């Protein structure tokens with residue numbers, strides 16, 4: 543079967559994964575309004591293409607945190623890749639290494655960070671971190687990934703508690719016994735405490751606050767990127783606390799239902815941050831023109847969550863490569879058809895020094 547667009551991978555995954563696994567990946571919180579709006583919001587945005595400006599040469603390369611990647615799409619942290627494909631995160635890591643883009647490894651990986659790095663030693667990676675009640679747990683992970691050559695920490699700040707995902711409750715979702723949250727192997731004793739998504743419930747610290755950014759800075763030299771910012775007020779606080787980047791994200795609509803689509807939140811955040819740090823966005827990106835819209839609105843790079851998992855479910859490493867390649871091809875085409883200049887992202891000037899009036903999409 544020829545895979546033409548990301549939806550083809552979604553359909554394949556839905557057909558081939560077990561119902562409980564599919565439901566887990568697909569889940570949004572409560573009524574899934576925010577999850578669904580993440581996609582619809584992109585469809586509401588219209589581009590204003592310019593023509594007759596020679597688009598015969600296009601270059602999709604960009605940099606994130608000073609490192610060049612082949613195009614502005616990375617992999618967002620998602621848990622439990624071994625549920626979709628036996629080699630799990632190792633396959634994801636190989637695919638992103640091959641395409642030279644950024645892979646944010648989830649703390650809740652079903653391969654250990656050591657296995658992931660060994661599988662793709664030259665890959666460019668960031669590590670997604672949560673703040674645990676026992677700070678030692680977070681600290682040990684930080685030192686571990688630093689030593690392994692991870693290039694940034696992505697602190698997820700939108701999970702003081704886990705959102706209510708109805709189907710996971712109905713299905714009594716559990717990791718099958720042969721899979722483990724490998725980064726915590728041997729850390730938690732077998733206890734009678736109920737588990738939540740592979741680790742004991744109530745392990746995350748709901749009292750996490752801005753001062754924890756200072757704590758994190760005190761134990762690492764890695765750049766810190768906060769993931770889960772949706773307002774200009776929090777974006778300003780993030781800059782004031784000295785972080786190096788923001789991922790505008792609502793966790794794929796899995797946390798607060800009723801919050802904004804991430805692409806809608808991006809606009810005010812780009813505005814207030816005004817270029818002081820890099821802004822990225824995830825949630826609902828399914829086509830190359832979605833990528834273009836996010837960049838035109840000021841994101842430096844976008845990240846995909848579920849589509850990478852669908853690629854894994856289809857054909858492991860090869861499937862993730864195909865997903866990324868399709869997005870790359872579509873992005874390149876949209877860029878040419880809209881005459882979008884990568885150098886223009888962030889509203890800079892065109893090669894010839896003219897303003898980029900007309901390059902920006904209109905919001906209907």
Ligand SMILES: Cc1cc2nc3c(=O)[nH]c(=O)nc-3n(C[C@H](O)[C@H](O)[C@H](O)COP(=O)(O)O)c2cc1C
Pocket residue numbers: 566567568580618619620621648649650670698769791792793794795796824825826827845846847848849
């Ligand atoms: C199955 C699944 C697991 C996720 N696990 C994590 C995680 O471990 N840590 C995290 O910060 N975000 C996690 N996320 C959120 C993603 O990083 C990302 O914000 C979201 O998937 C983007 O939306 P998209 O799936 O529409 O691309 C998860 C999302 C999904 C769908």
